[in-house]
Each structure stands twice: as C-alpha cells, then as structure tokens.
Amino acid sequence: MPQAQVNGITINYQIDGEETGKGSVVLINGLADDLESWDFQVPALVEDGYRVLRFDNRGIGKSDKPAGPYSSRMLADDAKALVDLLGFTKFHLMGVSMGGMIAQEYALAYADDLASLTLGCTYGKADGFCQNMFGMWGDLAQGLGVPFVMRDVALWAFTGTFFEERPEDAAEFGEAMASLDMSLGAYLSQLAVIQKHDALDRIGNVTMPTLVLAGEEDILIPVRLSKKLQQAIPGSDWKTVPGGHACLWESPDPFNSAFIAFLNSVSS
Template sequence: MTAVDVHYVVEGSPDGPPVLLSGSLGSDLRMWAPQVAALTTAGYRVVRYDQRGHGRSPVPPGPYSLADLGADVLALLDRLQIRRAHFVGLSLGGMVGMWVGQYAPHRLHTLTLCCTSAELGPPSGWADRAATVRAEGTGAVAEAAVQRWFTPQWRAAHPERTRDFQDMIASTPAEGYAACCAAIETMDLTARLPKISAPTLVVAGADDPATPPAHAQRIADAVPLARLEIIGPAAHLANVEQPGIVNDLILGHLKENS
C-alpha cells in the first residue's frame, strides 16, 4: 500500500469546509464539473482529483488494490493539510470512500456514495475487461461504458457531451484502467460496512445498469448512519444526468451534518 501523488485541483473558498470529489473508473476530474459551482457558491473548498492511472495522475504498474487507492486519498489530504473532509465518491470513487470510512474514519466528516457497490462481481468480468483493455486499449470499451453511464434519452439529447465522455474514457491510460479493474475484481467491503461511522448519504440512479439500486440498498442497510435516495431518470453518472437533484442532495447532507 504505497501512495502516489495524484493530480488535483482546488476551487472555492480557501477557508471553507473541504469537500473531496472522487470519480469513477475511466473518468478524470472533469466528470465533477456539474457539482463545482453549487458547492463553491455554498462556501465549500472543493478538491477534485484523478484516480491513480487516470487523467494526469501517475500510472504505476498494476494491479492496484482498493487500499492503494485509499492510501492515495489519505496522502492527498495530508498534502493539503486537511484533517477531515466531506467525501463524495461515485462508482470506483464511492468504493474508495467506503474504504476510507472503514479504515480511516477519523478523516471523514461525512460520506456521500453515488452509484456504487460494496461488492461488484463477478470477478471474472473485471479480469476479462482488464485483459481487453491491455490488449486493445481503452477505446475498445469506451462506447459500451458510455452506454452504462447515461440513459438512451440523455445520450440522444446530448450527443456532443456523450462524445466528450466517450473520448474521456478512451484517453484513460490502458494500464491505469486495467489496474483499477483489478481493484474492483478483488474488492469486498461488505463485512466492514457497519464500521463506517460517518453520516452517509447513498444515492442510486434508478436506471443504472452498472450498480443497480439494490447495491445502494445493501450499503444503506448496513451503514449505521445512512439514508438512501433513488433518483431518475438517471443511469450510472447520475451526477451528470441529474446535476440539480444530486447537488441539492449533497448540499442538504453537508448542511445537516456541519
């Protein structure tokens, strides 16, 4: 479990309560653009970062574990001299948030888990996807991923943004993507969910084929201070497809637990 110095940007009030935004497999920090204005206007200090192997972060040789990705978060908080943060994670980012909540609970003020899972099998599916990406590059999985990320209606209404997200996936380093697939392949956070002590908001997309609402329900049932919100129409990147609703839910959660 060796941390790397991930790429990040900080926006908003330097003295505001810190909110860390952690993204999905195949994304970079641009996926959180719909949340920045709402959070900074409300007075928060917003930190977005690229997972290791993604965007402008380093790409160490894989495989990675969830503990590696969690260690990157703790190292980033240390670099920014942030003792405790509000953590918002989607998909892989939510898995990282659950790991931090289980193994470093003192670093979290609140936890928001969007469109994620504590156990996302079958493992063979992630091994197969990693093998495809290593052989053919991330462009080979980009179109299928975007179809999971957004409902058909959203894609039809936003063709240019859909292409931008497909290009984002295709530009992800193959080794970084495949190595993060391994982190999901070997992940099982279910047994330690009751150890998460931070007030937790769990958000599910009603139309999410990647992490359906049942996965969110399982998390919300096991985390002591959790509540569940299912929103729609929304697929996997609910923060992009329904930014107004997601922003209101996040801000309400932060304010209730400030």
C-alpha cells in the same frame, strides 16, 4: 494544476473555493475518470460555500501510472497522504462508483478525518453480474483497446431516455469517453479495484453521517447493490436521483441538490 509527491507517486490535484466556515469536500473519481469528471459538481459546491479538493487517482490524468494491479485500500492511502500534505481535516468525503469503493476504505481506515461520507452509484461488493461484465471489459480492452471499451461503458452509464431526448449530449459524452488517453496497463490496474473490492462485511463499522446515493435507472451498478450497501451501514441515509450510473453528468442538478442538502444537514 499543482502536483504533490505522496505515497511514492505524483498526484495531480485541484482546489476550488475558499474557507468559509462550512468546511471542505474531497471528491474521489470513478474508473478511468480524471478530476474533470466533477466539473458539473464543483461550481455548485463552491457557490454553497464549500472548499473542494479533487484529484487524479493513480493511473489516470496527470498523476503517475505505476504498474498494478491497484486496490481500493491502496487508492484510499493515496488520498490520505494527499489530504494530510494539504492540511485537510474533518472534511466531507464523496466518492462515485470506483471512487465510492475507495471512500469506503478511507472511512474504515481513517474515520477521524471525516465529517461525513457520501457513496454514489457504488457497492460494497460486486455480484456475479458485475463480475462478468467487468471481466468482459478486461477482455475487450486487451483485444480491441481501451477506447472501444469506453464506447461500451457509455451505453451502460446513461439511460435510454438520455440517448432519445438528448442525442447531441449523448454523442458528446460518448466521443469524450472513447477518446480517453489511458494505457491498457493503467486501465487494467484500475479495473482490478472494482473487481476485487470487498467491504460489505466491514462497512457496518462506519459511524460517521453517511449518505448512499444512486441513479434511479443505474444498470451498470444495479441500484439493489447500492441499497444493500446502505442497509449495511447503521443509520445511513438513502437517496435516488434521476438518471443512470452517470447521473452526476446526466442530471447534475438533482444530484447536486441531494448531495448539498445532505452536507448542509450534517453541517448544521
């Protein structure tokens, strides 16, 4: 995969699809997720005529992992430097979970770059429940290691129905998350992003077409927090799809359909 030297670091990225006139989509990953986390979305986007850019955030995959802590604005600036280098303009930006927090900061700082904004399974600011959970993840990571934490995250990310009806898929996802190759320092640096992100008082300044998308049974980032975010963005759209926090993996077809329908409505 190609790599770029931007914002003082090396970022690993991948571009799929060709320019067709429908525009480009930039995808931003969640905490401890590399660019392969979009494997269930990219084929559908390319088939519908979009060119897609995805990349490893600092701290994960083949991108550099400098000392942290990181912030949502820092990672938004990384994304800005990358798209500028690659010549992406007036693109559709989608971020999920931590990626949604980064996307918020991008939209607030670089609004002129965006044709639309989609925020998936995310919040404008963590509540006490989330802060306690994230604090526990940090403690577990330092005491028992990052793979142990990711086993716990897998339980929060999927629905009970998924574990009951698709046990083989659940086991496969759990094993993949538990085998994550991420150092403790890099994990804690990314964890700081979701702990400290706070855009709720500023997000009302977002003016581009915006969709806030949530998994109907998300218990990791409760749906009420995503709804609160949507209500703070004037004129934004709201959509829920089957699944939990990892609805983009658990039920990719409804997720993709909702996302692409929004993109097409904006493009038309």
